[in-house]
Amino acid sequence: MQLPSNLLENAVNEFSRLPGIGKKTALRMVLHLLKQEPETVQQFSEAISKMRKEVRFCQRCYNIADTEVCSICANPLRKQDMICVVENIRDVIAIETTQQYSGLYHVLGGVISPLDGVGPDQLTIDPLVQRVQKEQTGEIIFALNPTIQGDTTIYYIQKKLPQHAVKVTTISRGIAFGGELEYADEMTLARSLANRLPVESYVANK
């Protein structure tokens, strides 16, 4: 693609580094910005640079925060003795969007995956173990993706947790709501048979 301006080309190159954006889409975005008022574009540019410079990670749960402690940890209405362990910030957002969980979080920053060079030391596992001891946590809920790596991580953390009365659970795996048995993979179907629920509890949750 031959661009008539170096300034334009720079901007297109920068946009095309974003995930899922090719040169043509990048050009479309840049030409869109070119049509906007200079103040609008300035605002766009500043929002990005400010976000990168000023966003911090919560010192307690490693979630994204504007201050030292994130808004979830700072909320006294949240159950302080329940921690939901997730892989990344996207998962926190997904669970928060359900509006069904009222405890705290702990963001691991990934899962143990030797093939990708991710060991326990790269994750926030030690801070989690210390936190559980310090905060006298009553329940830990693992909400990790149902992969070998996710299961390995759960197993590893569970072994490291203090042997006091902390309850460790994981979100249930099974056929997705609205899904069809016919199209479910064997692993999921087999697991959801093995982890079958009493009908009373299932009906009560509806």
Place this chain on the structure above:
Amino acid sequence: MQLPSNLLENAVNEFSRLPGIGKKTALRMVLHLLKQEPETVQQFSEAISKMRKEVRFCQRCYNIADTEVCSICANPLRKQDMICVVENIRDVIAIETTQQYSGLYHVLGGVISPLDGVGPDQLTIDPLVQRVQKEQTGEIIFALNPTIQGDTTIYYIQKKLPQHAVKVTTISRGIAFGGELEYADEMTLARSLANRLPVESYVANK
């Protein structure tokens, strides 16, 4: 979607104003930027704001330029008496990418479309007419989209052009290369029959 940080939310909102970007894609982009080095993000942000502030429009052809006159107009190897009239900058880029055209351009900034509130005064038609007189242009090639609005614009401009020996042509319309007759719409097929080419010229261009 509940976001844990206002800074993050601002950035996501700004991204989701871009064409074709929803909230989820915007969040993916913002989290990607959050993982990059602060300098990389600063560079991204500056490229955009600089582009909007400093990009100019060529005083001769209204193409995008870094200087007063764009690189195409400033190139002495370009045929100075041939103007290709296009709707927007994207069309200039598309034609330049073919590397088959060696004349100059004129960017109209749109086509006449009363329904969208675009009249001849919003476009660079008057500068084009003056330019043709001043530069003693030999040929004008219209490369507008084959729509009613495009055709109206061609007709309007042609009437305004000085009645001297300027040759006015339009890019040919017809079945796209590699396209199939069976799937072509009636208008295209009818037009390409009406504007049939002598086989010699077709073979010569191959």
